[in-house]
Amino acid sequence: MSEAAMVMGRSAETSKAVQYTRAFVGLFLRDLYVLRRELFPFAIRICMNPLLFLFVFTFVMPHMSGGAAMNPTAAMAGTSFSTVLLPGLMAVAIMFSGIAAVALPLAQEFGVTREIDDRVMCPLPVAAVAIEKICFSALQSMIAAAIVFPLAYYVPSTPVVAHVTSWPFLMLVLVLASLTSGALGLTIGTSVKPQQIGLIFGVVVMPITFLGCVYYPWAQLDKIRWLQRGVLVNPIVYMSEGLRAALTPTLQHMSPILIVSMLTFFLVLLTWLGVKGFMRRVIG
Amino acid sequence: MIVEIEGLQKIYDGKQRVVAVDGIDLTVREGELYGLLGPNGAGKTTTISICTTRALPTSGRVRIAGVDVVAAPAIARKGIGVVPQYNTLDRACTIYENIHFHCLYFGFSRTEAKQRTEQLLAQFHLTERAGAYPSQLSGGLAQRVQIARAIAHRPKVLFLDEPSAGLDPQSRIAMWDAVRGLRQEGITVVLTTHYMEEADELCDRVAIIDHGKILVEDTPAALKASIGAQRVYQLDLRDRSKCYEAVEVLKKLSGVNEAETTDKGVRIFAQGTDGLLSEIVQAANPYGLRDLTINETSLETVFIRLTGRDLRE
Numbered sequence: 302m303s304e305a306a307m308v309m310g311r312s313a314e315t316s317k318a319v320q321y322t323r324a325f326v327g328l329f330l331r332d333l334y335v336l337r338r339e340l341f342p343f344a345i346r347i348c349m350n351p352l353l354f355l356f357v358f359t360f361v362m363p364h365m366s367g368g369a370a371m372n373p374t375a376a377m378a379g380t381s382f383s384t385v386l387l388p389g390l391m392a393v394a395i396m397f398s399g400i401a402a403v404a405l406p407l408a409q410e411f412g413v414t415r416e417i418d419d420r421v422m423c424p425l426p427v428a429a430v431a432i433e434k435i436c437f438s439a440l441q442s443m444i445a446a447a448i449v450f451p452l453a454y455y456v457p458s459t460p461v462v463a464h465v466t467s468w469p470f471l472m473l474v475l476v477l478a479s480l481t482s483g484a485l486g487l488t489i490g491t492s493v494k495p496q497q498i499g500l501i502f503g504v505v506v507m508p509i510t511f512l513g514c515v516y517y518p519w520a521q522l523d524k525i526r527w528l529q530r531g532v533l534v535n536p537i538v539y540m541s542e543g544l545r546a547a548l549t550p551t552l553q554h555m556s557p558i559l560i561v562s563m564l565t566f567f568l569v570l571l572t573w574l575g576v577k578g579f580m581r582r583v584i585g
Numbered sequence: 586m587i588v589e590i591e592g593l594q595k596i597y598d599g600k601q602r603v604v605a606v607d608g609i610d611l612t613v614r615e616g617e618l619y620g621l622l623g624p625n626g627a628g629k630t631t632t633i634s635i636c637t638t639r640a641l642p643t644s645g646r647v648r649i650a651g652v653d654v655v656a657a658p659a660i661a662r663k664g665i666g667v668v669p670q671y672n673t674l675d676r677a678c679t680i681y682e683n684i685h686f687h688c689l690y691f692g693f694s695r696t697e698a699k700q701r702t703e704q705l706l707a708q709f710h711l712t713e714r715a716g717a718y719p720s721q722l723s724g725g726l727a728q729r730v731q732i733a734r735a736i737a738h739r740p741k742v743l744f745l746d747e748p749s750a751g752l753d754p755q756s757r758i759a760m761w762d763a764v765r766g767l768r769q770e771g772i773t774v775v776l777t778t779h780y781m782e783e784a785d786e787l788c789d790r791v792a793i794i795d796h797g798k799i800l801v802e803d804t805p806a807a808l809k810a811s812i813g814a815q816r817v818y819q820l821d822l823r824d825r826s827k828c829y830e831a832v833e834v835l836k837k838l839s840g841v842n843e844a845e846t847t848d849k850g851v852r853i854f855a856q857g858t859d860g861l862l863s864e865i866v867q868a869a870n871p872y873g874l875r876d877l878t879i880n881e882t883s884l885e886t887v888f889i890r891l892t893g894r895d896l897r898e
Contacts, residue, residue, distance in 0.1 A: 338677075414673070
């Protein structure tokens with residue numbers, strides 16, 4: 302190849318990269334813009350679940366006479382339930398955002414409006430349109446997780462014992478968990494028929510939440526071995542355990558290396574499935 | 586050639602094997618207004634979907650401005666504008682934002698995007714509705730916004746899929762004007778339609794397509810001249826058993842070029858000779874003439890001649 306041809310080839314590569322990046326940024330800006338306009342519904346969506354949960358279980362119940370008997374984890378040695386709940390509720394917030402930001406809108410776009418057909422006409426690879434959805438959902442997940450903090454500080458009647466030993470580890474877990482939940486939303490949104498999207502709350506969201514070590518640490522399941530093994534296929538387990546390891550290390554938690562590798566594994570798997578499903582749905 | 590389609594085939598393998606596009610070859614010149622005319626299910630939309638990278642062909646090749654749409658879809662999309670059959674406007678954004686963000690997706694700077702958006706809103710008489718949301722628009726207006734948005738990034742080719750489907754006659758004429766206006770900008774337009782008036786009125790060249798194949802391709806005038814008749818008379822006869830006999834009788838009338846049997850009776854291709862109508866009626870009466878329709882030569886009569894069917898059947 303002559304030098305001129307090489308230079309031209311290189312500049313074509315650069316201009317392609319610039320074209321893709323600009324389209325990606327454009328899509329992200331559009332999502333950000335729309336989110337900013339719908340800030341109020343967004344705030345309600347992300348606050349309601351953790352707020353009510355904390356209110357009922359860590360404020361109302363302890364105030365009841367005999368509240369200790371009703372407190373589901375009163376027996377958990379030396380730790381208040383609110384401390385168990387903090388990382389768990391953050392994991393739920395992250396996961397809910399993935400569903401609400403990707404799966405539900407996608408179901409609508411595939412089924413009713415077909416707006417997606419226009420997004421697919423943007424000058425970047427179709428897979429990148431799907432990846433953009435994951436990234437934007439991750440941003441919402443992180444905001445949703447951050448909101449749990451002040452709520453957990455002010456609402457419970459017993460103080461939360463949180464202590465961050467390693468900020469980089471916390472950030473890593475937060476980012477991995479948020480991206481994984483976006484990828485989960487993409488996989489659900491592209492694999493479920495639009496008419497059946499209402500069902501996923503019963504079939505997917507509820508089971509993975511309740512069996513996601515959200516309301517109890519994984520180590521405490523040791524009395525029920527089959528369940529302790531079974532929940533390992535649930536990505537939410539690694540989100541809540543990861544946040545537990547990063548935020549409330551006083552509680553028992555899984556090994557950080559295991560958590561990070563499993564989150565990475567689920568991120569890759571779900572992104573692959575989601576992108577594949579997305580391509581199948583938009584390209585005839 | 587700005588659009589080059591070679592041996593295009595699309596087969597949907599499923600419970601039922603459907604050959605949607607069956608070996609289409611066509612080329613469109615730069616600046617041309619090209620029409621794909623055919624009944625519903627002829628393969629027009631599939632062809633357009635493949636050209637616009639939204640479907641993959643089973644075999645064959647499509648190049649838009651020299652870029653292969655299968656090998657480099659993301660690059661090809663820069664040169665393509667699309668207006669699909671259904672409304673794909675971003676429901677969460679206003680008209681202004683729809684066009685503005687479209688410009689950003691295609692790499693415009695914010696200032697450029699603002700300028701281009703304002704210019705397009707003015708060009709398509711949308712400035713007053715700039716702040717409206719897509720759900721507040723009538724079909725005709727939404728269609729105009731879609732066209733404005735599709736050409737915002739200055740594509741080389743604009744694909745319009747059934748642009749007048751669902752539009753009232755007035756909006757249709759406004760849409761035609763908008764499309765004609767595009768040629769001043771040098772944009773090549775490829776449209777599909779099953780309205781022959783639309784193809785006749787708008788297009789420089791028309792391909793008539795049926796069952797995934799191109800039957801004929803030429804200018805509307807040449808296509809109409811090709812069937813060698815100015816009018817088509819369709820006769821409904823009560824006595825079907827005698828259709829063949831009727832054809833023989835009618836063929837002998839002066840001015841009749843050809844006659845053939847149909848499901849309902851007889852079809853005659855004829856010159857516009859004076860007094861032919863009453864002669865036809867007289868000759869057909871003994872066979873129980875129930876009804877008679879006359880079509881001036883149009884692309885529809887070309888289609889009838891080629892397929893023996895009505896375009897709307």
